[in-house]
Amino acid sequence: MTQAQEHLVVIGNGMAGCRAVEEVIARDPARYRVTIFGAEPHVNYNRIMLSPVLAGEKTFDDIVINDLSWYAGHGIELIAGDPVAAIDRDARTVTARSGRAVAYDRLLIATGSDPFIIPVPGSDLPGVVSFRDMADVDRMLAAAEAGRAAGGGHAVVIGGGLLGLEAAHGLSLRGMKVTVIHLMPTLMERQLDEAAGWLLKSALEARGQTILTEAHTAAILGDGRVEGVALKDGTVIPASLVVMAVGIRPSVALARAAGLEVGRGIQVDDHMVTSDPAILAVGECVEHDGNVYGLVAPLWDMCRALADGLTGRHSGYRGSVTSTKLKVAGLDVFSAGDFSGGDGAEDIVLRDAARGIYKRVVVKQDRVVGAVLYGDTADGGWYFDLLREGADVSAIRDMLIFGQAFAAGGGAADPKAAVAALSDTAEICGCNGVSKGQVVACITRGAHSLDAVRSGCKASASCGSCSGLVETILALTLGDEVEAGPKTMCKCTSFGHDDVRREIVAQGMRSIPEVMHELHWSTPDGCSSCRPALNYYLLCALPGTYKDDQQSRFVNERMHANIQKDGTYSVVPRMWGGITSPRELRAIADVVEKYDAPMVKVTGGQRLDIFGIRKEDLPAVWADLNAAGMVSGHAYGKSLRTVKTCVGSEWCRFGTQDSTGLGVKVERMTWGSWMPHKFKIAVSGCPRNCAEATIKDFGIVCVDSGYELHVGGNGGIKVRATDFLCRVATEAEAMHHCAAFIQLYREEARYLERTAPWIERIGVDYIRARIADDAGGRDALAARFHLSQSVSQDDPWAARAGGAAREQHAPMAVFTPKPEVRPMEVGA
Template sequence: MQKLVVIGAGMATGRMLEHLRDTDPGAYDITLFNAEPRGNYNRIMLSPVLSGEKSFAEIVTHDEGWYADNAITCRFGEKVLSVDTERKVVTGEQGEVAYDKLVFGTGSSAFIIPVPGHDLPGVVAFRDLEDTTAMTEAAGKPGARAVVIGGGLLGLEAAAALRLRGMEVTVLHIASHLMERQLDPAAGYLLKKDLEKRGIEVLLEASTKEIIGNGRAEQVNLADGTELPCDIVVMAVGIRPAVTLAQEAGVACGRAIKVDAQMRTETPDVFAVGECVEFEGNLFGLVAPLYDQAKVLAKTLLGEDTSFAMRELSTKLKVTGCDLFSAGDFAEGEGREDIVFRDPARGIYKRLVIEDDRLIGAVMYGDTADGNWFFGLIKDGTDISEMRETLIFGPAYQGGGSVDPLSAVAALPPDAEICGCNGVCKGDIVAAIEGGATDLGAVRAITKASNSCGTCTGLVEQVLSVTLGDDFVLPTAQPVCGCTDLTHEDVRRLIKAQELKSQEAVWQELGWKTRNGCHVCRPAVNFYLLADWPLDYRDDPQSRFVNERNHANIQKDGTYSVMPRMWGGMTTPEELIAIARAAEKYGATVKVTGGQRIDLLGVRKEDLPAIWHDLNEAGMVSGHAYTKGLRTVKTCVGSDWCRFGTQDSTGLGIKLEKKLWGSWTPHKVKLGVSGCPRNCAEATCKDVGIICVDSGYQIGVGGAAGMDVKEVERLVDVKTEAEAIEWTTAFVQLYREHAKYLDRPYKWLAKVGLDWVKEVLSDAAERAALVARFELSQSVYQKDPWAERAEPEAARRFQPLADLTVQAAE
C-alpha cells in the first residue's frame, strides 16, 4: 500500500480524506500531521462558537472515532520540521515518515498589520480556537471593549459575535465601505447600518496608527487622531498562505504553492490543496473552491482523470439579521448595465449586473432569498434578455409577459401594502380617493402614504390614476432624473428629515433605481449632502463636473483656463506683472473678463499645478470661475473714487467676497455692489445686488443676465454695512439649504416666493443661525484649491479623472 502523508488537518484536507476513503478506503496508508493539537473542524463556524451560539464540539467535523475508523495515523500537535522531496521523507518533531505521495494542506495564517504594538498581548487574530478562546475570555469582563481591525467577512463575524457577548465593539475598516471585495457601496451601506443598529460602531476609512498599552493592548490610535480604549484588539485584515515549509522543501511557489488543475505541484508526487495553493494566479479563501479542490485531489490520488476549474463564487455573511449575498463580478465596466431594486422601508437592496444579455454579477442585501437562483443564472450564463424586465423580482415573477405597471397596480388586492413606512394599504388609498382626495398631496395628508421616504410616490400616483382614470393628471413636478421618482425638493427635504449623510444613504433610503446615481443626480446629491452636513459628509470630487474636479475650466482644445481671484476687482501692479509673467511662461492667452478679473486661456493640464504655484507665490488664489459657488462680487469704485458713490461699495464687495468665497452653492452665484443707483456694477441683474444709497444699503435678490434677464427684487433695506453682510450671508445660506441644484437664486425664488424668504430672514435669530451654519460650512470648505493642488506631492497625483464630462455651464 502506498504511503500518503498529509500536512495540515484543515477543511480542505478533511474533505479530501473523506472523498478518498469513501471512494477507495484501501488505496493509501495515510499519515495526517496537524500543528494544532486537534483534528479537522469547521473553521468557518468559529463565529457561532465565539458568539456562544454553538459549542466547539458542534463544529468538529472529524472526531477521533472517524480517524480510527478510517485508519488514519494522526500526528496532531506535532509540527513538521522539514520535507525532503529527494528522499521522500517528512520530518516531524517526533521523527521522520516516508511518503509515496505528499499533500501540502498547510492553509494560511492571519495577516498581522505591523503597526507599533501589534505584538502586545491582547492583540489577536481570528483564525483558530485559541484566538476564539482569548476573545471569549476578554469578553468576560463587564463593559469590556473590543476593537476589530478589518471590516471584511471574518472581522464582521468576530465583531458581531463579540457584540453578542456584550462587548462594546468598534470595527475599523480601511476602505470606504464594508466588505468591499464582496459588496458594492450600496450593500455596504445597509450592512453598516444594520451593524450599527445592533450597537457596533463602524469607522470607515480608518487607518490604524498604533496600538498602545502597559504590558498589553489598551488603546488603538488612528491616523486622524481618534483614540479607542479597548480590552482586546482583533486583527482580521486578511490571510497569508502558509508556504514556508514548501518553499524550504524546494516546491515551486508564487504567492502560494503552485498547482495545476489536478492539484499537482511542480515536484513529482507532491500535491497541495486549500488556502495554501495558487492556481492560475489565484489564491483561495472561501470554502466552496476548497471543497472542489479536495474532490479533484482525491480523484487525482486515485488515478482518476479530473480537473479543477475556477467557478463563480457567492458570499454570505454569518451574522444573524445581516442578510447579504453577492456573486460574480459587479465591478463597473464598459458595456455593463445595472438593474437596481431598492425598498427603503424594508431595507432591501438588489443589484444585478448584466453584460451581453447575461447576468454576470449580483449583490443583494436584506432579501437574499433569490440569491441562489441568480447565482445559477450567473454560473450557467443563461440568456436573460427575455426576462429582463422582471428579472430583479426573482423566479416567482418569471414566465409572464412584460409588466404594465398600471395593470399590476390595478390587480393588487385592497390589503396590498403600498407605503411600507406608514403601513398604508391600497384599500386605504382608494378609500381616501373615493372620499375626495384627488391628488398626491391630499392622499398624503389623509393616509400618510408616501409621506416618509417618498419612494412609493409613483405607486400612490398609479393608484390615483387607476382609481380616477382620466380625471387624474400627473403633477408637473419633475423627478431629479431617471434614477428616482423624487423631486429635488423631496430629496432635499428627506436628506434633512432622515439625516442622510452619505450618498449611499441617499441611494438606499430614498430608493434610488440605479446603483449610485448618474451624471444628473450625483452632483446634486453631493451638493445637498455637503450643504446640509458639512461636518459629516465629505465632498466627493467624482460627483463633480470636470471643471470643478480640475479646478479650472476645460476649453475646447483640452487646455484649461486659469483665473485668479481679484477681490472686488481690485488688483495691483505686482499682480498684473505676475499674471503677465505666468502668461508668457505657460504660453497663455490673456483676456479680461466681465467678472472683473483676468483669464489665462490655453494652459496645458500638466502645467496647472505649476501656474497655480506661481500665482499663489504672487499672493493670488483661485477665482473659482468654474464652480457652482461664489464667482465674483462686481463692484463700482464707490465712494472712494466716484463723485456719486454714497458708500464704500468696493470695500463692501471685497468684504462679501472674502466672506463667501469657496462656498459651494446650488448654482453659480454672482454678486454686485453699486455705490449709487446709477448702478455701474450692474448689481440689479445679479443673484444678490446691493445698491448703496445715502441712507444705507438696498439689498436685492434674484437677478439674472444669462439665459434669462431679470431684475432683482428688493429683499430688504438696511442701514449698516454689517447688516448688509449679515443679510446677504443668511440669504446665501438659505439658498444653499433649500434650492434645487442648478437653480440660480431667481429660479429658486420663483418657487418658494420672496415673501417666504423675507419672512425667514426677518427673524433675527434665524438669520444669525443661518450665518452660523454658513460659517461652520466655510470652516470646512473655504480653502484655496490651488494651494492644495500646487504642492509637489499633490501635483504628482494630478491625474485625469474619468466619467462625468457633461457640464452644466451657462
C-alpha cells in the first residue's frame, strides 16, 4: 500500500461487485486499497450456477469464482456475513450491521436485487422460500431431505420463469413431487414465444413435473408451517415447501436511505456514477437511461465502463442490447430481440419434432429483428450478432434458418468457418461475459490450451457449455500449436491424472491426505472431483493395504444402489452370465412385493432391475437377496457391470463354443473389481454375435478355431465398435487375456475414462503390444489382477446387510501362470 492509494469500499460481494474490482485491478492494480462487505458468509460465487448445486450436479466449491487466496493475493479486505446497514455520505463512512464503521474515498454499491414475494395470505409461513442465494438452496435441500425421510415431499413453485423452472428441476431430481404454478399462458413468456413455451412445458411434464399455466395463487395454507397452496379457482395443492420465483426487484433500500436518486433502480450515468460523485453503483440494483437489467451480459458491460471511469479512461456504458441463452432444466433455449411479429415482419421457422428442435427467426426489411431457439441454440450468438449489427441477410436468407455453419459454408456445414466468421464482439461465454475478441487476446498472450484460456479470461470456466467454441477458436488462432496436454485433475491441483498416479507409486504414498500434502493440494480436503479419483488410484496401487474411503465415493457407490430422480433407489442383483433360477426369481419377486417396488425391468445386460426402493429399506433388501444367494450386480459402480452371453453351442444350432459357460466363468473371475469407469463384457457363441460382443469393453466371439478377442467398444451415446486384439485357442487363454487387459486398463487409464476413449488416446497397437505380443508382461498383469481380486473381491451387500453365506460366490479356477508379482508400475 502507498500513500497515494485511495480506499475503494464495495457493498456487495457478489458477481457484480467482485467483477468490478477485477476490472479495476486489471487496469491499475495499485490504484485502490479495497474493502468488500458481503451479506453472505461466503467468498464470491457464481449465483447463476446455484441451480446445478440444487440439482446435485455441483457442489458449492465448484461454483466459487474468487477463493480466499484471490482476496489475499490482491490485498483485499473481505468482511463477510456482516452487511452494510447505513451510508453516511457527509462523513464518507459505511456502518455494518455489527456496528463496524469504515471510511471510504470511493464507494461502490453492488447490492443486486431482492426477490419479489407475492402478497397473499400465508406468504410469511415457514416453508416459503425464494431462490436467490446459497441459504435458499440450503433451505430447499433440507426440505427435500425431510420429505424423503417422511416418505415423500411435495413442493410448489410459484413462477414459470427461468428461476422457477430451475428450482422445480432441482427439487424434482432431489425426489420431491413438484407442481409449477404460472400466471401467464406461456412459460418464460419474456424469452420464449408460444410454440417454444409449449415444447418446454411438454418436456418438463414428461419428466414428471406438473405444470399449471394461467393459474392464480390465492393463498398459502398452513397452521404454523406450509401445508398447501390454494388457487383462485378453488384448487388446493398439497405442499411442504413453496418456492417463490415470480420476479426480482433492484435492491435500493440502502441507497434510498442515503438520499441517492432512485427510480426503478439506483440511477447512474455512463460511468456508473450515482447522484453523489463519490458513490458508484453496478449490476441489477442500477437504472441506466431508464433501463433495469436482470441478465449477466449487461452486468459485465457495466463493470468495464465503471473500471474505465475509476482508472481515468473515457469509454462509457451506452446500454445493452440483450439476448438470453439459457439451459433450463437441461434444455437449451435462446431468444433475442422482438419475436412478437408486427407490420412487415416475416417468420422463418424450422420444426423438428422428433429431435425436439424449434427455430424461429424474425426478419424485417432483410434484417434479423428477433430469434427464438429451442433444443439447439448453437447459432444463437450468430443470430444475435446479425440483429445487433443490423446486417443485410438477403444474400443468405435461404440458408438463414439452418445456421451459421451452413451459411458460411455456402450450403455445406462448416463449423470452423462459422466460428471464424463471428465478430470480435460476439459473446462466447455468457456465464462470464467473455467475447471472441477477448478469447483471441488471451490466446495471443500465451494461453495455448483450454485450461490456460479458462485461467486467463474465464471463458468456459463455469458451466462449460462453450468449451467447444473455445477449442475451435484455439484451433483457428494457433493451428498446430494448440497444446492438447492432459488436463489437471481439478482446480485443487496443477497435476494431471497421469502425474498423480505416477507420484503415488514413485513416492509410496498410502492415503488421500498424504497425496494432498506431498503434491501441495491448494485445498486441504480436496473436492468432489479429485477425492474419488485419488481413492481409486490408491485402491488400485495398494490392493489389500489401502483401506477404501467410502466418503470419497459417489453416492451410488456408498449406497450400493442407483439413486433415481424421485430420490428412491434401484437395486440390481447379479445374474451370472444372464442365467437365473427359480430360487433367485422367487427372491426377487418377494423383495418387490415386500418393499412395494413399483417396477421391475429387464436390463440390457440380461438382469432384473428393481426400482423404487426407499433408502431406509436398502439394508433389508440386501439381506433378503443375500439370503437367497444373490450378490451385488454393481450396477452403480465404476466396476464390472455385466457379462452378456448368448446360449452358445449348448442350445443354438449355430453356436461354435459354450459361450454361456465361458461368460459365467469370466464374470465370476472379474466381478467386484473396481475400475476407472464402468466395464462391460460379452461372449457371443458364433460370428453372428447375438450378445453384441463388438460394442463392449471386452468382447469374446467364439469361432470354430477358438476365440476372437475384441477391446474398447461402447454402445452408449457415441457408439464405437471394438478393435480386434487377437485370437486364442482355449477358454483359459481367453480368460487370461481378459484379466491382463482389465489390469492394464485399471493401472493406466484415467479415472472416469472409459476403455473406448482410453484406447483412442493411446492407440490399439500399444494394447496389442502389451497384451497379445508380450507374454511375460501379460502374465504379470494377469497375476496383479488376480492378486487384487483375492484381497478385495467382497460383496458390499453382504457387508452392509450383516453377511450371508458366500461359498457359492467364490471365484472359479482360472488359468494363472506363476511369474514374479511385482508392484504396479504406472506406464510400464
